[in-house]
Amino acid sequence: MLFVTEFQAVNEYTGEIETYEGQFVEALTWEDAVSQCRKYAPYLEVVGILEAEVPCDDDYNPDFDNEIRYDNSN
Numbered sequence: 533m534l535f536v537t538e539f540q541a542v543n544e545y546t547g548e549i550e551t552y553e554g555q556f557v558e559a560l561t562w563e564d565a566v567s568q569c570r571k572y573a574p575y576l577e578v579v580g581i582l583e584a585e586v587p588c589d590d591d592y593n594p595d596f597d598n599e600i601r602y603d604n605s606n
Contacts, residue, residue, distance in 0.1 A: 534558055534582040534602055535565040539575045556582055 537554030554576040559565035562578065569576040583603045589595045 533560065533565075535562070535578050536580040536582050537565075537569060537573075537576040538579050539577065 535557045537557055538551050539554050540549050540551050542548070543550045554573070557565045557568055557576075557578065559568055562581075565578045569578055581603075583601070585600045585602075586594045586596060587598050587600075
């Protein structure tokens with residue numbers, strides 16, 4: 533499974549702390565994903581399971597016809 537992560541950092545323009553998307557983590561379980569983050573990237577927090585990615589067309593609109601599913605239910 534692929535897990536979604538996030539991290540917090542200071543926005544250099546506003547000085548505010550903001551939340552940003554982190555890298556995807558491939559792991560068998562949630563606990564394994566958290567363990568990998570703690571070991572290799574302790575600034576990342578696991579926040580969910582990636583179920584699908586929806587690409588954009590040339591006008592930056594969602595292109596649901598070319599959606600990539602990861603949940604194995606299709």
